[in-house]
Amino acid sequence: MPTFLIPNSGYCIEPVSESVKVVNPEYRRLDSQIRSSQGKLNRLLARFATLTLDAPIEPDKVEPFLQKRQSARKK
Structure with missing residues (x-):
């Protein structure tokens, strides 16, 4: 395996054993984004599921409920 060292760069070179698993930084970044989005x-x-209509179904009571539920759906 070729070794490239830039003089005075401050980096150290250390051989890595073939049995050591190294996580791809791009994979780690994408995995983090996926987990964040999923959360x-x-x-x-969960918040959408808590929105339930407890009152009798009357047009004047249903409209605010539907608007609230619709705004939760858009977020």
């Missing part, structure tokens, strides 16, 4: 989605779905 946000789960929190939104």
Whole structure:
């Protein structure tokens, strides 16, 4: 394996054993984004699920409920 060293760069070179697993930084970044998005989605779905209509179904009471639920769906 070729070794490239830039003089006076401050980096140290250390051989890595073939058995050592190294995580790809790009994979780690993408995995982090996916986990973050999944967590946000789960929190939104949980909040959306808590919105229930407890009052009798009358047009004047249903409209505010539907608007609230629609705004939760858009977020």
